[in-house]
Amino acid sequence: MKYQSQKIALAYFAVALALFAVQVTLGLVLGWIYVSPNFLSEVLPFNIGRMLHTNSLIVWLLLGFFGAAYYLVPEESEREIHSPKLALLQLAIFVIGTAGVVVTYLFNLFDGNFLMGNGGREFLEQPLWVKVGIVVAALIFLYNISMTVLAGKKTAITNILLLGLWGLALLFLFAFYNPSNLGLDKMYWWYVVHLWVEGTWELVMASILAFLMLKLTGVDREVIEKWLYVIVATALFSGILGTGHHYYWIGTPGYWQWIGSIFSSLEVVPFFGMMAFAFVMVWKGRRDHPNKAALLWSLGCATLAFFGAGVWGFLHTLHGVNYYTHGTQITAAHGHLAFYGAYVCLNLAIISYAMPHLRGRDPYNQVLNMAAFWLMSAGVVFMTFTLTFAGTVQTHLQRVNGEAYMDVQDQLWLFYAMRFGSGVAVVLGAVLFIYAMAFPRREVIEPGYNQPAE
Amino acid sequence: MTVAARPQPDTLPGELLMWVLILSELLVFGAGFAVLLGLRLTDPPGFAAAQVRLDQPVAAANTALLITSGWLAARGLAAARSGAAARCRISLLAAALLGCGFLILKAHDYAALADQGIGMESHPFFTFFFLLTGFHAAHVAAGILLLIGVAWSAQPAGVEVATAFWHMVDLIWVLLLPVVYLL
DSSP: OOOGGGGHHHHHHHHHHHHHHHHHHHHHHHHHHHHSTTTTTTTSOHHHHHHHHHHHHHHHHHHHHHHHHHHHHHHHHTSOOSOHHHHHHHHHHHHHHHHHHHHHHHHTTTTTOTTTSOOOSTTOOSOHHHHHHHHHHHHHHHHHHHHHHHHSOOOHHHHHHHHHHHHHHHHHGGGGOOOSSHHHHHHHHHHHHHHIIIIIHHHHHHHHHHHHHHHHHOOOHHHHHHHHHHHHHHHHHHHHHHGGGGOSSSSOOTHHHHHHHHHHHTTHHHHHHHHHHHHHHHHHOOOOOSOHHHHHHHHHHHHHHIIIIIIHHHHTTSHHHHHHHTTSHHHHHHHHHHIIIIIIHHHHHHHHHHHHHHTTOOSBOHHHHHHHHHHHHHHHHHHHHHHHHHHHHHIIIIIISOOOHHHHHHHTHHHHHHHHHHHHHHHHHHHHHHHHHHSOOSOBOOTTSOOOOO | OOOOSSOOTTSOOSOHHHHHHHHHHHHHHHHHHHHHHHHHHHOHHHHHHHHTTSOHHHHHHHHHHHHHHHHHHHHHHHHHHTTOHHHHHHHHHHHHHHHHHHHHHHHHHHHHHHHTTOOTTSOHHHHHHHHHHHHHHHHHHHHHHHHHHHHHHOOHHHHHHHHHHHHHHHHHHHHHIIIIIIO
16 A cells, blocks of 8 residues: 555445445345245335345445545555545445435335435435435545546546546436426436446446556556547447437337437447456466455456346347346346446455555455355356346246236246345355455465565 | 557557447447348338338438548548648538538438428338438537547548548448438
8 A cells, every 4th residue: 555545445445345244134135035025024124125235235336436446546646635534524424324324214214204204216215315415425525536636647547437436426416306207207317327337337347447457467557548448438339328228118209219229239348348358458467466366356347247237238128128028037137247247346356456455464365255256256146047037937927928927926936045045155255255354364375476566 | 459559550540449439330320220121121111101201312412412521531631641731621621511511401301301290200210210310410410520620730640530430420321321211
């Protein structure tokens, strides 16, 4: 760690990992509810659990991105963070907001109150006061990071990272606009949801991946930047109009079916680009970096993002297919592998890379971390397959044969049971990862093998 | 895609990102043409009946305008390379002017269809007609701005990027013409 203020990242990563634990634990509970639908139905109804599962995912991924920015921007810009105090204030706002959200959801406090109550829009359920808090925190963050970058060296990595983070914050403003027309409501809703995960977050992903490749492989910055620009160009080209693949059945004009189908089919290109980028860099790289775990997570991220976001996304993106599969377990399969591959693995990669520096040690206990990668990834991949098969059967029985929803759900029991099993593996993997990050102190890999990371 | 660290004389001419854009555009328009031709198979008489409503002489005039404009843009690049800034500017601005002519005729085309009460939802053919020609016209407008922008400094590198884009706009029109207007 070259700059003291990089230490801020440690606090962000710690909170992120704590929420990660909450997210996967709730995932396990929800997985069990699919198997045994009355489980906890009084204490934690399914809709509440699902809100907490998705909201905690988004918040911890965002905290991971913020942590990553606080870690890598000083190194790239070659100066300390503008104001470490503001960074901690920003984190405090997020923690208070998250706690407020959890309490509000769990006990359904202030139901119907415009300021304090549940907002009621899927994924954007946060009460208004929390949304305002998110905007204030985002403004603090953007001010802090932008001031640091503006005063220091500007690199392609920080430019793209800032572009992604600014875009992410500005698009969140659409969360405040909720027209009473349900079709328009959904149209603007996707400006946040789609243009985050298939637009601005991809820029964040590409830039963090580029930083990791730069550090881990030692390939020239010039080469990495060229890849980065191409990936970002293809991501924006396909992703912005790719929003159309959410406009098939919400009441928007029919031409969106073709715009959405054609542009979103190309969304696989940037994900393929990121996978090719990661592997080509590792093959070309001359540096034998000791942090093998960070490299494993980086390669796993690029690969699983390509399959989860790219391939599984394409599976049901054409409107002729989506007419049948919309809202079935196919969507759940895609959602799980895409988020895991693209954004969970990315965060765990940068955390794996940064932790040894943040805690002043050499890469340690990589075996545990790498075992966590394989356990968690195998779990999510198996889950994706069970849900894909469940979704295929569901599509046929429900959408082709016209059987009733709950009758079909009964017949999917076996898939849900297997999915629960894979969920157990994911939770164990997550626990192992957190343990490997937080606890072991002495085990250092053999001396002489180490080279200082730049 | 090459990952060569430094551009060598025999590597990709022009700007890598422009080539990425050109390839992406060709993919999108290519997919659009393929779907249009595919849908036509499901209803040949309906598509034929829709197509006769188009004004083919205007399309022919637009083709002539764009191809001439492309030639002028290429002359502009040659002039920029030989350092003749004034000649470069005249060629590029003339190319942009013909592009404006294309847009005027296109607007006339759309107005004529609107007078017949034809819109995007009238028939699948018209959905694609408006999508493809509309996207293309938007690129013509962007290309005009690009040409005017690079004419300002008349530097070979910038002119090369803008003319590459302009030739793509040209190429897409030449592919669009048979698929949408003639076949």
